[in-house]
Amino acid sequence: MTYHSNEQCTMFSTLLLLNVIVSCQADLAAPVINVSLDEPPEVRWAQLLEVYDTDYLKKAAAEVIDTTVPKWVHHAVIPVVEALEKYVPPPYAGEIRGLASHVGGSITDIILLNFAYEISAFCTSIIAQDTSGHLYHGRNLDYPHDILRNLTIDILFVRNGTVAYRGTSFAGYVGLWTGQSPNKFTISGNQRGKDHWWDWWKNWVSAFLLKSSPVSWLVRETLEDAVDFQDxxxxxxxxxxxTSVYYIVAGVKPGEGVVISRDRKGPADIWPLEPWNGGWFRVETNFDHWVMPPVKDLRRDAANEALNATGPDNINIYTLYKVLSLSPVCNRITVYTTTMSAGSPEKYNTEVRQEGCHSNV
Known part of the structure; x- marks a missing residue:
């Protein structure tokens, strides 16, 4: 990693701040709801109705489904609905059934909505360690549906009156692409590569016949069950x-940071932090870190340049947010930005990018 002079860093930080001011004027904190893990799965998501109108949720779900899910999948889901507990593991079968009841929609639509979000999450995730060994984790979630900005929520998953873990998601979605287990670790997930129409068939077979996990369900289960970063x-x-995915994970101890490039069956690559060797941060977008991204995708280069200019002496939750706000790291389809640090769980923050961020990508 290369470093810049103090004068260059000051200039760069000023430009970053100006960019944040311009691009985030309309950004809002995501609404927060509680999901009690002590309650039966069928009633856990009832608090959604305190935030959203049911008619709006049904219309929003229909828009996402109609523009994302192939028509043949609508028919393929019928046997799953008829034998929900056989194909969908707990607690998700109960939660899906409960969401359908709360919203007044069909179980078919809730299942289709959940799998729609499994296929197209374009993202930038960053983990970084400062010179004192503190770890920071940030992510932009990019998705080509404007309506998702109105559906973004922060969720506190509560057990025995205490927050067991938290995450950021969309109303009606039981999985997590972003989350934190307090004082243990943080996780974000990025889509790996480009899926094609036939991958819906692969995903469907993997999920319901081979019993493979949707990527967002594994994030949630890991947040709930894992005892520490290594676990x-x-x-x-x-x-x-x-399906394939990148999992980006940060812990609480120096050096606890890694990008896991996943195939369906296991890891294709493990890319850890190496702060003792100059590798104090890792940037992951939607392409393997050992290959060049497409020429028009400048997110990785822009984030690397901004982090190098910031340096490990100056990285913190606030400067990380500035990096994630820099165009084209933040772009016109960016839905939300989350910054978090498992060692300081109270700093978890999600900003909804109400108008995206303007860029040429």
């Missing part, structure tokens, strides 16, 4: 998935 990395690396 989280093992779970995220080895459990079969319905």
């Amino acid at each position: 989280a990395v093992m779970r995220l690396s080895k459990i079969p998935l319905i």
Whole structure:
């Protein structure tokens, strides 16, 4: 990694701040709801109705489904609905059934909505360690549906009156692409590569016949069950998935940071932090870190340049947010930005990018 002079860093920080001011004027904190893990799965998501109108949720779900899910999948889901508990593991079968009841929609639509979000999450995730050994984790979630900005929520998953873990998701979606287990680790997931129409068939078979896990369900299960960073990395690396993904994980101890490039059956690559060797941060978008991204995708280069200019002496939750706000790291389809640090769980923050961020990508 290369470093810049103090004068260059000051100039760069000023430009970053100006960019944040311009691009984030309309950004809003995501609404927060509680999901009690002590309650039966069928009633856990009832608090959604305190935030959203049911008619709006049904219309929003229909828009996402109609523009994302192939028509043949609508028919393929029928046997799953008829034998929900056989194909969908707990607690998700109960939660899906409960969401359909709360919203007044069909179980078919809730299942289709959940799998729609499994296929197209374009993202930038960053983990970084400062010179004192503190770890920071940030992510932009990019998705080509404007309506998702109105559906973004922060969720506190509560057990025995205490927050067991938290995450950021969309109303009606039981999985997590972003989350934090307090004082243990943080996780974000990025789509790996480009899926094609036939991958829906692969994903469907993997999920319901081969019993592989949707990528967002594994994030949630890891947040709930893993005891520490190492345990989280093992779970995220080895459990079969319905599709390829990048899992980005940060812990609480110096050096606890890794990008896991996943195939369906296991890890294709493990890319850890190496702060003692100059590797104090890792940037992951939607392409393998050992290959060049497409010429028009400048997110990785822009983030690398901004982090090098910031340096490990100056990285913190606020400067990381500035990097994630820089165009084209933040772009016109960016839905939300989350910054988090498992060692300081109170700093978890999600900003909804109400108008995206303007860029040429």
